Amino acid sequence: MISTAPSKPFFEPIRPVLMVLTSHGIKGATGEATGFYLGELTHPLAEFEAAGIPFELASIQGGEPPVDGLDLDDAVNARYWRDDAFREALRHTLRLGEVDPARYSAIFFAGGHGAMWDFPTNDDVSRVTREIYESGGVVGAVCHGPAALVNVTLGNGAYLVAGKNLSAFTDDEERAVKLDEVVPFMLASTLVLRGAYxxxxxxxxxxxxxxxxxxxxxNPQSAAGVGAAMRDLLLHPPA
Structure with a gap:
């Protein structure tokens, strides 16, 4: 007898990665424009898409976030920026406070100086990150993206980054771009104060x-590597 019942898949499909962007577009009191850094979105995204890992874009306020680092000499940036589907998704990012964390296998925070203002103080950043992490998901961030992790606490009240090894935009790099007196805090030093290594x-x-x-x-040079490392964790979860 031949069964017509559908066979079970050999593996469960990977749930999407939620890629979160800043909605803050001004560098403090300088009046200078900023936003999310394009390459810190496109380079990880290229790693996910090449592996068949789905994604969704969100931002703090939803809608189209401000963009910085619009370097179209970068072939990956140019490919995405000229892609109509990508630009449409970017124009209609989800509002972070309206997402269901249970839908995602991972959360990723792109950098750009704007992240220093709205990531650390946003309750939805803390809530969604905590729920994804405590349900076994992956948390990733690059450059100023780890600003999202500064105030994330777990269910036991401990900071997520306490006792963790990590990397972020360094204090020396902040001084090198002459924004150490513009940003609301120094990112690497603050993460260390939270107990990170x-x-x-x-x-x-x-x-x-x-x-x-x-x-x-x-930093931006690390964006593809973060995407690749997240990809590997999602395809081959640790035991």
């Missing part, structure tokens, strides 16, 4: 640190 590389050198299900990178 920060691992810096020389300025503008790629550095990716994986600690369990936490993946972080230092």
């Amino acid at each position: 920060h691992h810096p590389a020389p300025d503008w050198t790629a550095k990716v640190v994986v600690d369990g299900r936490l993946v972080t990178g230092q």
